[in-house]
Amino acid sequence: xxxxxxxxxxxxxxxxxxxxxxxxxxxxxxxxxxxxxxxxxxxxxxxxxxxxxxxxxxxxxxxxxxxxxxxxxxxxxxxxxxxxxxxxxxxxxxxxxxxxxxx
Numbered sequence: 001x002x003x004x005x006x007x008x009x010x011x012x013x014x015x016x017x018x019x020x021x022x023x024x025x026x027x028x029x030x031x032x033x034x035x036x037x038x039x040x041x042x043x044x045x046x047x048x049x050x051x052x053x054x055x056x057x058x059x060x061x062x063x064x065x066x067x068x069x070x071x072x073x074x075x076x077x078x079x080x081x082x083x084x085x086x087x088x089x090x091x092x093x094x095x096x097x098x099x100x101x102x103x
Contacts, residue, residue, distance in 0.1 A: 004081060005036040005046055009058065027061050027068035034077035041096050048103040049075070075102050 009032040034049075036042040052058055052075055060073045076099050080089030 005038050005042055006033060009033075009053065025068050027070060029070050032059070032070075032072065032077075032079075034079055035081055035090070036078070037096070045096055045099055045103075048100065049077075052103055075099065 036046055036049075049058070058073055058075060059070050061068050062071045076088075076095070078088055078090060078092065078095060080087055083089030085092040085095070
């Protein structure tokens, strides 16, 4: 197994904006962790994911049981080093190609 880059995203409690499920309502943040291979393709993908984060595309706000919370957006992320594609983990030989297509 090779080494892995581990981008960590931390969101805090905040107030939702226009376009979110309930604008003006506060929402619960969280800690989000994803993994990329530590190679040329993985580092290039990390830069694209960083740009997506800076443009507000990484997460979305969802209403769940009357509470607003941050969840992953439509960009796929590998949240586990194992378990395969079905569990958002590795091995998944198509992941970097798929995520770059989305980005």
